[in-house]
Amino acid sequence: NAGVTQTPKFQVLKTGQSMTLQCAQDMNHEYMSWYRQDPGMGLRLIHYSVGAGITDQGEVPNGYNVSRSTTEDFPLRLLSAAPSQTSVYFCASRRTVTEAFFGQGTRLTVV
Amino acid sequence: QQQVKQSPQSLIVQKGGISIINCAYENTAFDYFPWYQQFPGKGPALLIAIRPDVSEKKEGRFTISFNKSAKQFSLHIMDSQPGDSATYFCAASPVLRFGNEKLTFGTGTRLTIIP
Numbered sequence: 001n002a003g004v005t006q007t008p009k010f011q012v013l014k015t016g017q018s019m020t021l022q023c024a025q026d027m028n029h030e031y032m033s034w035y036r037q038d039p040g041m042g043l044r045l046i047h048y049s050v051g052a053g054i055t056d057q058g059e060v061p062n063g064y065n066v067s068r069s070t071t072e073d074f075p076l077r078l079l080s081a082a083p084s085q086t087s088v089y090f091c092a093s094r095r096t097v098t099e100a101f102f103g104q105g106t107r108l109t110v111v
Numbered sequence: 112q113q114q115v116k117q118s119p120q121s122l123i124v125q126k127g128g129i130s131i132i133n134c135a136y137e138n139t140a141f142d143y144f145p146w147y148q149q150f151p152g153k154g155p156a157l158l159i160a161i162r163p164d165v166s167e168k169k170e171g172r173f174t175i176s177f178n179k180s181a182k183q184f185s186l187h188i189m190d191s192q193p194g195d196s197a198t199y200f201c202a203a204s205p206v207l208r209f210g211n212e213k214l215t216f217g218t219g220t221r222l223t224i225i226p
Contacts, residue, residue: 004154033213040120042200042218043155058213090154098143100214102154 002026006091006103013081013110021076021106023091029101031094032074036060036087037105043090049074081110114138115203117217124224130188132220134201137182142206145214146175146186149198158199159186191224198222 007022025032033048045058049068063085065077074093078085088107094100116135124130134144145160161168161175161184168175174187188195201217 035216040218042117043216045213045215048213092154098160099145099157102156104152104154 004091004093004101004103006089006106008106009104010107011109013078013108015081015083015110017081019078019081021078021089021091021108023074023076023103024072025074025091025093025101026072027093027095027101028071029093029095030071032068033058033092033100034064034066034074034076035090035092037090038087046076046089078108083110086110114215115201115217117201117220119220120218121221122223124188124191124222126191126193126224126226128191128224130186130191130195130222130224132186132199132201132222133183134185134203134217135181135183136203138203138205138215139182140205141203141215143204144175144177144184145202145204146173147200147202147216149200149219151197155200188222191222193224193226196222196224 004025030051034046035043044060046064047066049055055066086109088105090105091103092100118133146158147155148158149155159170159173161177163179172189177184199220202214204214205212
């Protein structure tokens with residue numbers, strides 16, 4: 001049982017480049033979300049989805065896009081990377097509000 | 112606007128001691144209060160959670176104390192062990208009614224247990 005799988009684990013981008021962070025879950029959870037973790041800032045919600053075809057913005061959505069074509073996958077796209085997007089990104093999924101399952105994270109550095 | 116305030120930012124406790132981490136919230140619609148534990152290089156994982164109908168929940172060495180009137184809740188780790196060294200996040204969420212209720216996290220506490 002894989003749970004929530006994120007790829008890649010590490011990535012270095014140049015300013016202005018675009019990329020997609022992948023997230024897949026095998027628990028048939030309807031609710032998926034993306035967070036970024038920065039020192040002293042905790043986990044901040046970027047975007048979330050309550051089901052296939054439905055997405056919404058979180059606390060810090062600027063510079064990021066998401067789509068949800070299947071229940072299993074929820075990719076996060078960086079349109080034009082900026083140094084301020086250097087962070088650790090976590091994908092999470094949950095069926096109800098009672099427990100969120102997190103992936104292992106993607107450490108992104110933008111130079 | 113930070114809806115969940117967590118303190119301290121870092122904490123050093125001697126092995127066998129009690130670790131205490133505090134959180135305060137503002138939104139009275141919050142109805143679910145979990146604590147997550149994160150080890151270096153890993154994603155957060157649910158440790159223990161409480162709903163406001165009880166004032167305390169205990170699971171092994173971990174206890175959540177909840178004060179609804181003060182809008183505060185805390186995590187107590189009894190007999191703290193070096194393996195408890197991790198970052199701890201409190202969080203809060205409204206009751207699940209429409210399916211889009213969001214978990215709001217505190218800023219985290221880095222706990223170090225020294226021998």
